[in-house]
Amino acid sequence: DAKTTQPPSMDCAEGRAANLPCNHSTISGNEYVYWYRQIHSQGPQYIIHGLKNNETNEMASLIITEDRKSSTLILPHATLRDTAVYYCIVKGNAGGTSYGKLTFGQGTILTVHP
Amino acid sequence: EAGVAQSPRYKIIEKRQSVAFWCNPISGHATLYWYQQILGQGPKLLIQFQNNGVVDDSQLPKDRFSAERLKGVDSTLKIQPAKLEDSAVYLCASSLIRRNTGELFFGEGSRLTVL
Numbered sequence: 001d002a003k004t005t006q007p008p009s010m011d012c013a014e015g016r017a018a019n020l021p022c023n024h025s026t027i028s029g030n031e032y033v034y035w036y037r038q039i040h041s042q043g044p045q046y047i048i049h050g051l052k053n054n055e056t057n058e059m060a061s062l063i064i065t066e067d068r069k070s071s072t073l074i075l076p077h078a079t080l081r082d083t084a085v086y087y088c089i090v091k092g093n094a095g096g097t098s099y100g101k102l103t104f105g106q107g108t109i110l111t112v113h114p
Numbered sequence: 115e116a117g118v119a120q121s122p123r124y125k126i127i128e129k130r131q132s133v134a135f136w137c138n139p140i141s142g143h144a145t146l147y148w149y150q151q152i153l154g155q156g157p158k159l160l161i162q163f164q165n166n167g168v169v170d171d172s173q174l175p176k177d178r179f180s181a182e183r184l185k186g187v188d189s190t191l192k193i194q195p196a197k198l199e200d201s202a203v204y205l206c207a208s209s210l211i212r213r214n215t216g217e218l219f220f221g222e223g224s225r226l227t228v229l
Contacts, residue, residue: 036218041222042220042222042223043118043205043207043220043221043222043223044157044205044207044218044220045220046217046218046219049217085156087156101147101159101162101170102157102159102218103159104156104157104158105156106155106156107156
């Protein structure tokens with residue numbers, strides 16, 4: 001699976017949009033971009049994933065550049081409860097029994113302040 | 115829908131002692147994972163099961179760690195003997211066998227402190 005690079009930390013004001021970047025310049029054609037987050041003392045939580053089109057769900061939006069070498073997770077109206085470590089993970093879905101495995105990096109610590 | 119259940123939440127032991135962690139995945143999830151998360155780092159996969167078979171245990175320190183999922187449902191992770199560097203949160207996750215979602219559901223973890 002391709003390696004990802006994320007900033008170690010970011011701040012955001014409550015109510016504003018939080019834009020979390022991720023670089024994955026070695027991503028291959030069959031690899032998806034996944035985002036998970038981990039709130040303190042909890043297990044990681046799935047947020048969203050995409051292949052090449054932009055995606056939106058009730059939690060966030062995922063914007064993937066046309067060349068797929070980078071992406072941005074957008075939390076449109078950040079709240080204090082969004083303070084967490086956000087992980088960007090690139091993973092192939094080419095099948096096989098180990099396709100589900102996730103390889104986590106260090107992630108971005110997002111702090112939402114009042 | 116009930117989530118992934120893990121126990122105990124916290125465990126403190128001395129080095130060279132043994133410890134066991136239990137995980138009950140979401141009903142119907144065939145794939146089960148054990149991750150180790152050391153403070154300040156992202157989770158690292160230790161072992162992956164599909165039903166009751168091991169799919170990937172390449173990062174499991176097999177001299178001291180063992181895991182089983184005998185009936186394809188619950189799983190137990192054991193450490194014997196524990197070392198100081200085993201202090202970590204042990205996370206269990208489960209997922210359906212579904213090619214294009216890849217969503218893993220994690221439990222709250224079991225925090226191990228080795229003194």
